[in-house]
Amino acid sequence: MKLVIHMGLHRTGSTALKAWLEERRASFTAARRFLFSDLSSGSQGSLFGVLIGKTLRLTGPAAAAAVVEEELARLAGSFDGGLVSDENLLGPMPGSEAQAFAALPVIASTLELLAVRHTVQPVLVLRQHGAWLNSLYRIAQFRGDPRSFVEFASDVLPDGQGFAPLLDRLALACGRPPLVTTLEAITADRGEAFLARLMAAGDVARFAPGPLAASNAAPPPILGYLRQEVARRGGFLALEAAPELVELLASLGAASAYRNSANLAKARDGIVRQSLRLDPALAFAQRLERAAKCIETGTPVPFLGVDEARSILVSALAASDDDHAGVPDLKRIAPRFAADGQELSRRYATTWTTATEENAR
Numbered sequence: 001m002k003l004v005i006h007m008g009l010h011r012t013g014s015t016a017l018k019a020w021l022e023e024r025r026a027s028f029t030a031a032r033r034f035l036f037s038d039l040s041s042g043s044q045g046s047l048f049g050v051l052i053g054k055t056l057r058l059t060g061p062a063a064a065a066a067v068v069e070e071e072l073a074r075l076a077g078s079f080d081g082g083l084v085s086d087e088n089l090l091g092p093m094p095g096s097e098a099q100a101f102a103a104l105p106v107i108a109s110t111l112e113l114l115a116v117r118h119t120v121q122p123v124l125v126l127r128q129h130g131a132w133l134n135s136l137y138r139i140a141q142f143r144g145d146p147r148s149f150v151e152f153a154s155d156v157l158p159d160g161q162g163f164a165p166l167l168d169r170l171a172l173a174c175g176r177p178p179l180v181t182t183l184e185a186i187t188a189d190r191g192e193a194f195l196a197r198l199m200a201a202g203d204v205a206r207f208a209p210g211p212l213a214a215s216n217a218a219p220p221p222i223l224g225y226l227r228q229e230v231a232r233r234g235g236f237l238a239l240e241a242a243p244e245l246v247e248l249l250a251s252l253g254a255a256s257a258y259r260n261s262a263n264l265a266k267a268r269d270g271i272v273r274q275s276l277r278l279d280p281a282l283a284f285a286q287r288l289e290r291a292a293k294c295i296e297t298g299t300p301v302p303f304l305g306v307d308e309a310r311s312i313l314v315s316a317l318a319a320s321d322d323d324h325a326g327v328p329d330l331k332r333i334a335p336r337f338a339a340d341g342q343e344l345s346r347r348y349a350t351t352w353t354t355a356t357e358e359n360a361r
Contacts, residue, residue: 004198040052093136095140
């Protein structure tokens, strides 16, 4: 049986691809191809979910492959192959608790076992290294990660690790090179060339054409920096109690002196809606516990005052104008990224023109 397995990366259009595939589920069924576009939630009831996260780590490659074989035997009566898509197959989103491609050793070993009896075609969407790290960092900031960009980048891709070793390991496991494109190439034609290649790989000859729709954009830089600065100070910023701060954001958004004035308006809307208090990260949980203890002992809860909030805003404004390109440590590892990009361009004809944030999915 032929298995086409889309494995991410995170922040490279996976959400848009999932929506596109689901709209064409009938085309897959007509071609006798199954489609599982969301393994992480378990909502589609597939045993392929054994390939995700802690389940795979605890089960191990041999047992996981056996479970998938059982699922394929069940599907064989109705399908001749299929497509599986989940950006978490290579591990969770790189960030506070995970390096990039954390699950690669175990998922590659599992695919290697499956490739003995089946045709396994891995599919990956990559992204220019610096733009990818920057997009991941935006999410980490929004979740209250206190690290600097350089610290974050060094933890996610130690020593300037690139994408070539990832593709080489998957090619070795599956006995064939991955089908590769980049977010930059998808942005150029709204994914039409990639989608045609993907459907051809899955032997789905007749499907409704149409581009990927942009979705799941990274938070505006100013909003991420605001949340990060609040987390670093270990307090809470209750903006419902500080409407003048929201007004300050509005006035700054109208000021032409700020290069990111458009993002300020988005930040104002996001802050009003979320109040910087809905962070599920451990750091937020610790601060919530601290606040509960203050209430229990009758001591003041450490909400940040308006004056301190203003200083946070000024700091965040200055930081959010930095695109990180001039960071010395990032410059040090940039040549490795460039060499990796050149190798990938040579071997996979990838396009590495940096996408704008407006087009980032």
